[in-house]
Amino acid sequence: MGLLSDPNRRKALTSLLTRLNTPICVICYLAAIAWFMGLAFEPFTLRTYMSENAMGSTMVEERFFPRERELCLLRESLPLIRKRGIPVDWLVKTMQDRGLEVFTQSFSRTLPFPDENKERFIYWAKDIIFLVNEHDLIGMQAWLEGYHHTNITGMSFTPLQGRAGSIQAALSLELSSDVITSLDLVLEGLNGQLPNLDLANLFHAFCQKLGVLCTIQGKLQRHDWGSTEGYTVAAQTMTLMVLKQASGRPWGDHGLFLRYHIEAATIRGINSFRHYKTDATTLGRLFEGMFRKLNNLLERLHQSYFFYLMPSLSHFVSIGYYMPAFGLLAAILLLRALDLWVQIGSPALVTQDGVSEEEPSLSPGILSVLTPIVISHLTGVALYTLPILSQETAVEHFPVFILDKGTEQGWRVLKLAALLYLAVLLGCTALINFSLGFILAVTLVPAAACVTPHMPKSLGALAMILLSPGCTILYCIFLFQDLQEAPVTLPECCLLYLSVISQGILDHALYGSLVYPLLALFVYPCWLLLWNVLFWK
Template sequence: MGLLSDPNRRQALINLLTRLNAPICGMPVDWLVKTMQARGLEVFTQSFSRTLPFPDENTERYVVKGTNVYGILRAPRAPRTEALVLSAPCTPGDNNNQAVGLLLGLAHYFRNQVYWAKDIIFLVNEHDLIGMQAWLEGYHHTNVTGMDWSPLQGRGGSIQAALSLELSSDVVTSLDIVLEGLNGQLPNLDLANLFYAFCQKIGVLCTIQGKLQRNDWDSASGYNHAVQTMMLMVMKQASGRPWGDHGLFLRYHIEAATVKGVNSFRHYKTDATTIGRLLEGMYRKLNNLLERLHQSYFFYLLPSLSHFVSIGYYMPAFGLLAVILLLRALDLWVQLSAQPSRTEDGVAGTEQSNPGVLSVLTPLVISHLTGAALYMLPVRFQEVAVEHFPVSETEAVVLTAIAVYTAGLALPHNTHRYPDMGWRVLKLVALLYLAVLLGCTAVINFSLGFILALTLVPAAAYVTPHVPKALSAFFLVALSPACTLLFSVFFFQELQEMPVSFQDGWLLYLSVIAQGMLDHYLYGSLVFPLVALLVYPCWLLFWNILFWK
């Protein structure tokens, strides 16, 4: 397949990779520029800087400064209106040296071919997602995150598709494809099908979610394996974070995925030449596209690379949960309409005695003000917390968020004017509010909407002021957004077959909260503002109903 099937060219590529895969400490900008220029590319650089809202303790960085290096291979057979991107993040140390070397080797090989109808951009980005965000904003003349970056001096055509390459070791036993992007976006299913087809053709082991496909699909163990794989995808998609550099391309309607080389110590080994053949085949297929990938699904779940669950199969499950809210709201509406009320002359006067929406305005306003405090106070008051308590900035942000969240539980507000009917009006409003909120969330990010529906719908349907307070309060707290996140952390670790103790799980839980906030401020993830400004206030309404007097 292709010219890389020639043994002489394969040996030349191996020799080139051997020379290029020298240990890299930091970002060798000058070396990358000279190497790309020697390969016949138009080479440009972009500098960027970003001050994080609070330090990222996972990567130990606060002020990030870096440089992206990219080279453009101009299409010799087309008007250069479209482009493809191949990127490799350059991380400190030698974690991804093999990917950078393979990228440069492919740039040299692609340069000698004449069949390219699209520009091909070879990008080496520093500081992983932050560098990729700076480059994409510069390429598309947008600045949605407030990052400082220098304008790009060179551009290709409109980007049609992109692949990000990550090789964690010089020994690769399988290739894993990562699809989950920012806010749960997914590339067109044809991109995953293309990867799987070439892996099958070349004979490369391919995985998704780090799991190999089983042949006993119809057996109980095969079904359990498929469910675990699909649930891993659901959990990752629900997080709303980009799980690779490709995740930021999806915001610009660019079909993208990350290909990871995995060393799982299997007996099967894959060399760099085979990976190069795979990428060559994929880019030649993408090069032949006359239009963007759109023929297949954009909403799907993958139990394996050869099977998928389309939106037509999984959306009815969410619809059944949403119907519960609507039926419960209809029941309350009938109860409110059926209650008689009399004036002094014995004539019905429902307009005077029945509570309206204004009667529940107080709990609505206070709940949303609490949500606004949860969204704004943690980052704004981190310096004050650090001055008065022996904690770091990151710990101050997370602990402040937990404190505000907990303080909201102590603020049940109700309207005493209508002791019996007021809570029914409030619950009617809350049920409709929750139904609309979950419906809109499921359209944007099905996995997040489904997980929230699984926990919030039972609580919303059950809670009334007349149920046992202590047991119901425990039940309601256990199904709150914070506890749902805590349970999800442990469940995700179990799915990955890496269970943790409660102490380690709690530390991981705090880290996930901090990472969710950083993803929002750095890349525009919507999960944190959605939970803080909408989901949490909606849950507080049901908490108020439980303690209605």
């Protein structure tokens, strides 16, 4: 406290931070990137463990042994599915023959793009709900809204005829082939939500018990964490999870359950590792064991982590380890804001005839600062509403020049406002979706820290465009495809770019994803403020 209350010491500290501002910012940026890349090292990770006592003390004894009749039903259903999709009538009759209560629900949803109006059907029973839905997430969203008596997406559907109690957990099973060689766990949900870590631990524990090959992000788990190859696979797995979480879209039907505080995950059957074929009996025992352990719960899963990254199924990175990487990036914005604050409050020195005199600073008019802020946000509103109002217009990221004539202090005040705005915006985003906040910070923080009206305009404009939110999406697409071992060319990436933009708009309209409005209404206007600083006259 003495350091801050003493004017001389406070002035010396401020002078030191101002003089070393640029080196400190560079060190913080490099340290943030190094910290994030180091998260895949074993010392930064924790081994997964079961936190819920009702699920971790002992394993259940699975009693699933399918008889010939069940296997015949499975073989009978496959040709029907291949021929006309989900065999609705056959499913109803088969489930009713097993003594299950079977109900149907019809619904329709008008998409924000024209000529799309379809009807779907859903089936379920009480206690353990067997839910079969068509058309992926739209059908699941209709059932969830009907089950919880909500209508947050404007969908029309018939009331549910049957209902169980409060849902504690859900498992979504996706089988694309009758030959299953491994199971892949999908955790990323709507707006970057993740289920309780114990659900992933439960899946991994039963896979180990029954000898089922399991993956996450499509990557096999390695045991040589100390080797270069082991670190590379762990870093790729963690980066894929960051990219998926940052997209804000639900990567499976489970992603829509999370908004209702239902812990859920998607398990996908993969047919790629030919030497590890898994039979139907083993899969049945695995799911029986998971459901029986979940059946032991007297309350919702809450003991383990909700904020984490997973470089493998056996290790995770907690929020306490990965948030410092973002904190270092946010510190750069605050240091730059402090530097501008000192410059605004200090009068400039002018030398005349060998004598230094203080030049009185001219305070910028409020309109000169407020005008670009208002115009930037109006541009963001236009970017948000245009794709929905003009359904046939393709949305592209475009820079907008906002030219103004003002004082030297004017651009400093505008940049100070932009820095503080960006710091608060990225901080709030990282608290909700760390991956999205971190990716935006990696590209926007250098632009915000370096931009001034005194730098070469052509070079500065090129750098600003390369560090814009639109180009950030392009980089993420390149990186995601490369990590998925499906690299794309530049023309293919541009097509994927337009597809990602359209998918973001659809996810917002259909499921309430917040990534598109966040980018259009807040991140893009903030970038435009920095663009205005560059072209300040």
